[in-house]
Amino acid sequence: MLSELAPNDYFSGISLSFDLADDLHSFGSERSSEVVWEQTVKTIARIPEIISTWIFEYLPESQNFRLLALHSHSEFQIAPIVPKYSVPCYHVVDSNMIFELNLAGDESFFIPLAKTLSDKTSAMYLGYPIRSDIGTVIGVIGMVVEAKFKHKFKNLKLIDVIADQLSQELIRYKNEQLISETLNTASFVKHSLAELFRLLSAKSSDLTTTCRNYLQTGTKLFGLPLGLITSKIGDDWEYSLVEGYVHGIYEGQRFSKEESKFSLSHSHNSAIIRNEISSSSVEVREHLLEAEISCLMEFPLKVHNQTIGILGFYGIKNQKIESIELFQRVFELMGIGLANTIEKHNIDLLSKIVFLEKDSLPTE
Template sequence: MLSELAPNHYFSGISLTRDLADDLHTFHSTESTEKVWEQTVETIARIPEIISTWILEYIPESQNFRLLAFHGSSNFEIPNIVSKYSLPCHHVVDSNMIFEMNLSGDGNILQFFGRYFSDISSAMYLGYPIRSDLGTVIGVIGMVVEDKFKHKFKNLKLIDVIADKLSQNLIRHKNENLISQTLNTASFVKHSLAELFRLLSTKSNDLTTIFRSYLQTGTRLFGLPLGIITSKIGENWEYSFVEGNVHGIFEGQKFSNEESKFTTQDFSGSAKILNEISDSSVQSVRDHLLEVGVSCLMEFPFTVHNQIIGVLGFYGLKDQKIESIELTQKVFELMGIGLANTIEKHNIDLLSKIVFLEKEDPTL
């Protein structure tokens, strides 16, 4: 295999031999995806003058890179997920071309690389695109090399072949992930609809039982450990029903209208979802939720005559995030609407009984 060849066989500037061409033809043919990435960076790192090398998958939806493999100095680290413009690899994506630069020439790059290389003035960055069948950049081979990179153009011919092989591997990886996500989405939708139908088909007139059922179903369905139904009591609020054993949150817990952070502007007729509570969103989260380490939340208001009378909420803890936000929001809103309709119907039925009793009893 290519990775088993001595470096001088193909990194000395001599033309590629027939044996090397045969190795390149069989490269990646039988290995797992992760193994291919690891072997690739190990192979590239054997080129003299290369200090570190890595493979990144480009994720255009989030404008991020995902680290697939890394090889090089133990002092040099790249996070598993890194924003597009944190690395010079973004130049490769934006230009769809090979890109090189001296690492001492960019202040932003120095902030990232300067932590790892004591003499950054003698190093340069070299990036090579991994393209899809349509020619768009789906990944980047990144390298930190010595500024005097011998036989650069001949070695880039080798990297070009490797990038072509990586392209096939990365396309297959993306397709497999897409299929997996599609199947997971279909499974979630099917399961969600079945659960919603079960909740809406409940014959019970006991609101306590109904509330418990909704909270238990929601925590399982959304994978969030804390479910709460909050009720408006006069001018203040209380947690009427709590699903999940979280120290500091309990049924009957009361807080003022000011502390509630519930406003019609926040909801605007739909669910409020915060997938990551940051400094900018802290102002809209209750202090006692922040104290117990809530990391994400979804809340849906029960509104009667333009007044919020209650809120259905589910909450994640520590570093937990909400999966598939758009789909989750739709399912959550259907659940909230179903519970709101049940509450409204229950109140109408109760009012009808009172009116009926008034007619029957002339003393009332």
């Protein structure tokens, strides 16, 4: 294997052997992508002049890098996800070329690494692009190397071969992720539509049972442990129905208009989704923060164009909402369905009252 070669067999400048060529040819065969990433950085790190090396996947949609693997001879760590412009690898993406940077400059990304270097001026950053089949950068091989990089040309030729192999592996990995996400999305859409149809088709004269059924369905669909239906009581608000247990949140709990923080955020007929909430969040009630609510989905229940309540689902601690755009659409359909059910229930109830009043009128 590549990683089993003694460094001087190639890295001292000796040409590629047939064994090495065969090894590169079978680079990613029958191995998981994670194993390929790890073995690759270990292989690159065997070049004597390389201090640290890592592989980034570039995520253009979010303008982030995702760490695939890291190998370092010193105590150097990289977060799993890092913003594009917080690391020098962005130069590689923007230029679509190899990029070099002397660490004598003020680069905060390398501060933890620089502390372990005996002479910061003797090291440099080297970034190598991993390109797609149409030439765009989909990843970066990042390296910290000694400034006196022996046999630099020959070593870069090896890294070029490795980058080509990584390109094929990363394309395959991205395709597998896309297929998996598409299948999961299709499965969720199919399941959620079936659940929405079931909710809308249910016949029940008990509005409380219907509302609780919506809450139970929502907590399962969205994977959030707390569901609330909050009702407007005069100028105040009340948690009329609670599905799930979170300490400090209970049915019958009331709070004032000032505490509700509903008036502005729910003026439009659309869902409010917050994946990160904190004490500075202007749309989050303080008692939710005290209960360690970490994310929320809320939708105004409007009857006769008046907001009479809020349908909400909430995550706790460090929980996040996944597939926000997809969840939002399904959630809004659920909220509209529940609001229509409440409105129809009220109309039916009013019709019965009018019918009874007509029956009670004296006949002439």
